[in-house]
Amino acid sequence: MSDEKVNMKVESVQNTRIMQMEDYIMKHCLWQFHSRSWDRERQNEGVLSKAKQLLCDEEVAKETPEDRCYWVDALSLTEAFRARFAWFAQMDKESIKVLMEKLKERIDYVTISGSLNKELTVARY
Amino acid sequence: MPHHEFECSTCIPERKSHAVVKGEGEDLTSCLPEGHLLTIPGTISERGCAYCGAKHVIGTPMKDAIHMSHGPVGCTYDTWHTKRYISDNDNFQLKYTYATDMKESHVVFGGGDLLKKNIIEAFKAHPEINRMTVYQTCASALIGDDMEAIARDVLKEMPDKDIFVCNSPGFAGPSQSGGHHKINIAWINEKVGTVEPKITSDYVINYVGDYNIQGDCEVMCDYFKRMGIQVLSSFTGNGSYDELRSMHGAHLNVLECARSAEYICNELRVKYGIPRLDIDGFGFEPLSDSLMKVARFFGIEDRAQAIIDEETARWKPELDWYKKRLTGVKVCLWPGGSKLWHWANVIHEEMGVEVVSLYTKFGHQGDMEKGVARAQPGTLAIDDPNELEGIEAMEKLKPDVIFTGMRPGEVAKKRRVQYLNAHAYHNGPYKGYEGWVRFARDIYNAAFSPIHQLSGIDISRDPIATDKGFMTRKMISDVKLTPEEANVEGERPYTGDFDCVTKLRNKVYDPELSRNHEQAAV
Numbered sequence: 001m002s003d004e005k006v007n008m009k010v011e012s013v014q015n016t017r018i019m020q021m022e023d024y025i026m027k028h029c030l031w032q033f034h035s036r037s038w039d040r041e042r043q044n045e046g047v048l049s050k051a052k053q054l055l056c057d058e059e060v061a062k063e064t065p066e067d068r069c070y071w072v073d074a075l076s077l078t079e080a081f082r083a084r085f086a087w088f089a090q091m092d093k094e095s096i097k098v099l100m101e102k103l104k105e106r107i108d109y110v111t112i113s114g115s116l117n118k119e120l121t122v123a124r125y
Numbered sequence: 126m127p128h129h130e131f132e133c134s135t136c137i138p139e140r141k142s143h144a145v146v147k148g149e150g151e152d153l154t155s156c157l158p159e160g161h162l163l164t165i166p167g168t169i170s171e172r173g174c175a176y177c178g179a180k181h182v183i184g185t186p187m188k189d190a191i192h193m194s195h196g197p198v199g200c201t202y203d204t205w206h207t208k209r210y211i212s213d214n215d216n217f218q219l220k221y222t223y224a225t226d227m228k229e230s231h232v233v234f235g236g237g238d239l240l241k242k243n244i245i246e247a248f249k250a251h252p253e254i255n256r257m258t259v260y261q262t263c264a265s266a267l268i269g270d271d272m273e274a275i276a277r278d279v280l281k282e283m284p285d286k287d288i289f290v291c292n293s294p295g296f297a298g299p300s301q302s303g304g305h306h307k308i309n310i311a312w313i314n315e316k317v318g319t320v321e322p323k324i325t326s327d328y329v330i331n332y333v334g335d336y337n338i339q340g341d342c343e344v345m346c347d348y349f350k351r352m353g354i355q356v357l358s359s360f361t362g363n364g365s366y367d368e369l370r371s372m373h374g375a376h377l378n379v380l381e382c383a384r385s386a387e388y389i390c391n392e393l394r395v396k397y398g399i400p401r402l403d404i405d406g407f408g409f410e411p412l413s414d415s416l417m418k419v420a421r422f423f424g425i426e427d428r429a430q431a432i433i434d435e436e437t438a439r440w441k442p443e444l445d446w447y448k449k450r451l452t453g454v455k456v457c458l459w460p461g462g463s464k465l466w467h468w469a470n471v472i473h474e475e476m477g478v479e480v481v482s483l484y485t486k487f488g489h490q491g492d493m494e495k496g497v498a499r500a501q502p503g504t505l506a507i508d509d510p511n512e513l514e515g516i517e518a519m520e521k522l523k524p525d526v527i528f529t530g531m532r533p534g535e536v537a538k539k540r541r542v543q544y545l546n547a548h549a550y551h552n553g554p555y556k557g558y559e560g561w562v563r564f565a566r567d568i569y570n571a572a573f574s575p576i577h578q579l580s581g582i583d584i585s586r587d588p589i590a591t592d593k594g595f596m597t598r599k600m601i602s603d604v605k606l607t608p609e610e611a612n613v614e615g616e617r618p619y620t621g622d623f624d625c626v627t628k629l630r631n632k633v634y635d636p637e638l639s640r641n642h643e644q645a646a647v
Contacts, residue, residue, distance in 0.1 A: 026498035027470045028411070030403035033495050035387055065376060069400035072418040114154035117490040119161070125310075125391040 017087065018103050024080060025107065031073045032111050037120040040112050044104060046070035047077065052100035054078045056093045127156055129505060133513035139165050143508040151502070153494050158508040160490040163299045168511040171533055172486050174295035177204055178304025180260040183385060184291060186336045186361045187369065188212035191247045191254055193223040195240050195272060196262025200224065200295070207531060209549040210336045212363045213343065213630045217254070223247050227264050236270050244279050248286060256366040258289045266294035287366070289316055300487035300509070302384065302462065309388035312369070313396070317389075320367050322374025326355035326639035328423040331375040331399075333390055334382030334463075335406070337362025339553030340626030344560055345381075345406050347629045352420055352428040353638025360386055373397045377422055381406055384462035384492055406556040407464075407564075408471035409437060409444065428638070436558035444475065446616040447565035450602040452477030454572045457522065458496075459515070459529035460547035462488040466495030468528070473501060476565050481522045484510050486530075512536055526571045541580055543571035559621050566619045573602040 001009075025032060031043050046066070051074040053060045062071040082088050091099070112120065129144040142159045164170040173181075176194075181204050185192045194201035201224040212218060225243045227236050244257060259272055276288040293307035322329075330349065335342040342362035349356050357375045358368040378390045378401045390401040402418060405411035413433045420429030456478050458465050465483045472478050483496045484507035497506050505518060515533055519542055527537045527544040534544035545551050545567050555564040578595045603611050622628075 028414075030383070030405070030495070033383075033403075033491060034401075035383075035391070035489075035491050039391070065398065065400045068422055069377070069402055072402065072421045075421060076414055076418055110153050111494075115494070116154065116157040117494055119489055119491060125388050 014099060014102060017085070017099060018106050020085060021081060021103050022106055022110070024084065025077070026110075028080065029073070029077065032107055035119065035125065036122065037112050037115075040120070041108070043070075044107050044111065047073045048100060048104040048107065050074035051077050051081075052097060052104075055081070055088070055096045055100065127151060128158075129507075131514045131517050133517050134168070134511070137165055137167050140168060140511075140514075144510075144514075145497070145506050147497055147500055147502055147504045147506065149502045153498060156497055156506075157490060158493055158506055160485070160488055160493050160508045161299055161302060162509075164509060168509075169513075170300075170486075170509055170511060171515075171530070172299075172509060173204070173301035174263075175293050175298035175301060175303035175307065176200060176260060176262050176295040178298070178301025178385075178487070179291050179293035179308040180258075180304070181205060181208060182301060182336065183305055183308045183361055184258045184260065184289075185218055186210040186212070187256075187258065187364050187366050188214050188216075188218050189254060190218070190256040190258050190289075190366045191221070191223055191251060192218060193225065193243060193247060193257060193259045194262055195225045195236065195243075195259060195265040195270065196227050197264060198224045198226045200262045207549060209339050209553075210362055211340060211626070212337065221251075225265075227262075232264060232268055235268065236265055237275050240265075240270065240272065240275050241279060244276070244288070245283070248283060255286050256288075257286065258291060258366075261290075261292045261294050263295040266292070266297075289366075302487040302489065305385040306388055309386060310392070313372075313389050313392045316370045317372045317393070318370070320370035322357055322371035324355065324357070324374060326353060327641035327644060328352070328354040328425065328639065329357050329375045330354055330377045330379050330419065331358045331360060331372050331393075332356050333360040333378050333380045334384075334386035335359060335362045335556075336382075338548070339550045339555075340629075341406065341554045341556040341560065343626050343629050344554050344557035347632065348416055348432055348557070349419070350632075350634045351432055351638075352416075352423075352425055353635070353640075354419070354423065354425075355639060360389065373399070375399055377402055377419070379404055379419055381467075382463040384488060405467055405471070407467045408475050408561055409441065409558060410475065411471055412556075412558065412561070413437070423641075424643070440558040440562050442615045443562045443617055443619055444565055445613075446618050447562070447569050448475065448477045449606060449610060449616075451565065451568055451572065453605075454478045454526065454568065455481050455522065455524045456568070457482040457484070457518065457524045457527045457529070458547075459484045459510075459527055459533060461486050461530065462492050464528070464547050466492060466499055469496050469504075470499035475561070476568065478568065480504060481524055482507065482518055484508070484515075486510075516540065526568060541577070543574070543577070545571055554626060559625055562619050563621070563625075569602065569618075570598075573598045575601070 031047050034040050034043050047070050050060050050070050055078050062068045127146050127148050128141050129146050130141045134140040145156050145158050147156050201222050205222045225239050231239050272290045276290050291308050293304045297303050342359050346356045358372050378399050380390050380403050393399045404415035416429045420426045458480050465485050482505040528547040530548045537544040551567045554560040575595045
């Protein structure tokens with residue numbers, strides 16, 4: 001198989017996995033839907049960066065109330081991912097990192113930059 | 126954008142952007158209706174007003190305050206009598222409603238004196254109640270009565286009282302949602318931080334955006350208390366006025382209905398650094414996940430797990446009984462705001478029903494984002510529908526049951542489509558494990574009641590067979606099940622009590638659970 005075909009296959013597998021994770025987040029989570037774009041940026045970063053750390057067995061900050069709140073959502077998410085998606089067990093940490101970064105890009109797009117919600121930029125709550 | 130145009134609304138072309146059909150492969154970047162806009166002239170909206178959203182949705186569930194409308198008596202009477210936000214103090218806030226009863230003469234000459242007289246009279250009539258909320262209406266707003274000044278005046282004469290003034294007249298927003306916003310912001314600006322919190326636990330939350338419909342809030346608070354968590358305030362179901370003034374003392378805001386109460390959580394985060402955790406109290410899995418998240422925040426996950434195990438073992442066989450029979454039942458999920466996303470996916474996953482349409486009367490695009498994201502492909506999502514659109518949707522989609530409010534519910538009944546009250550419930554509470562089974566039972570009873578066979582008969586004209594009975598619910602609901610599927614050992618219909626809430630009020634909780642021994646040891 002040529003390098004190009006291998007890359008296409010890798011990308012296709014990655015896209016399928018991102019779609020599965022996105023579907024889970026959209027149907028079961030609420031943290032990504034805060035009312036303003038700056039809150040969504042903060043939430044997506046807070047939860048998904050901690051989820052990435054948890055999936056890669058890295059240290060996760062949870063000393064402040066804010067960090068702890070992200071951590072509980074992230075932990076719940078990673079448990080669901082591991083329980084539902086058997087392919088996680090076959091992935092090495094580097095691949096998980098790449099996958100989670102792509103997932104965050106996708107969630108940022110769906111909930112912020114590509115969102116049709118006109119209230120995201122309203123200046124006050 | 127997969128917009129949907131109703132035939133009945135072709136004469137109102139702006140309506141087209143308020144409805145979408147979620148197609149296969151659609152996401153929120155391509156499929157979202159408009160929301161939270163002024164109702165288009167010519168369309169008969171089912172919305173409430175901003176006064177109603179402030180007073181009758183959020184203010185009045187507070188249980189230990191007199192709730193006074195400064196305006197015509199109709200404003201306070203309308204919808205008050207349909208509310209079911211109960212409380213543990215003999216439903217004081219449901220038993221009485223108050224209005225200054227403005228007349229033309231007050232509109233011409235001012236209603237300030239009338240308001241003062243009414244406030245004093247109401248306090249004297251209820252000497253045990255020292256707190257009051259006062260609401261502006263369209264009439265008093267237009268003539269400009271200075272309600273804050275009048276409240277200050279009364280408090281000089283009655284210093285042991287406290288009064289909250291809410292300026293949210295009916296016209297102050299596209300819908301009741303405008304009132305939710307105004308009272309949230311007014312409460313944090315005027316009242317939060319004015320009473321010192323009475324802390325009794327090392328784990329303290331505000332439970333926000335639950336209005337104790339038929340006891341929802343009390344069910345959830347029972348779980349929290351069983352974990353040793355203090356619910357410092359509940360905003361506002363079964364809530365206490367002074368406890369809500371001390372919201373700033375909590376460690377965590379646990380938010381249910383983001384539509385009506387995210388504003389105060391956002392402000393509490395910015396002003397006091399209290400984080401906001403959004404949860405789902407409906408459905409076994411979302412509820413278990415939510416309880417676990419709250420417990421983990423405090424490092425007491427074993428307590429959440431104990432509750433989850435106990436409640437699931439008790440109630441899951443009953444949910445399973447209903448799921449088998451409800452699978453494939455078509456429903457329209459047409460509530461006010463938050464339930465469209467609380468329920469859209471979980472009733473499909475846990476009860477097997479097919480949600481063929483979502484709508485929201487007063488939701489914002491943020492609510493539709495959550496609803497559309499959780500809905501199955503093919504779902505028709507409608508913002509601020511009018512009555513004709515509702516009828517057209519029912520004719521096209523042919524649902525078995527509609528979950529909605531009383532007004533559209535009555536329309537559905539006339540079309541011989543069953544409706545369940547999504548706002549006030551039929552036989553709630555619907556939150557909690559037992560509550561979720563009660564909801565399944567109500568859907569089952571709506572979908573399979575033998576009354577449907579009789580409801581289409583004109584008893585004064587149509588012949589009625591006298592040599593045979595009507596079909597029983599088992600003959601209707603179990604027809605698709607094999608005997609093995611229908612009779613699984615342990616599975617059973619609901620076995621709980623008629624009233625599953627009152628008994629919670631006398632429960633005693635272990636005070637030891639409220640102490641964080643690890644922290645104490647450090």
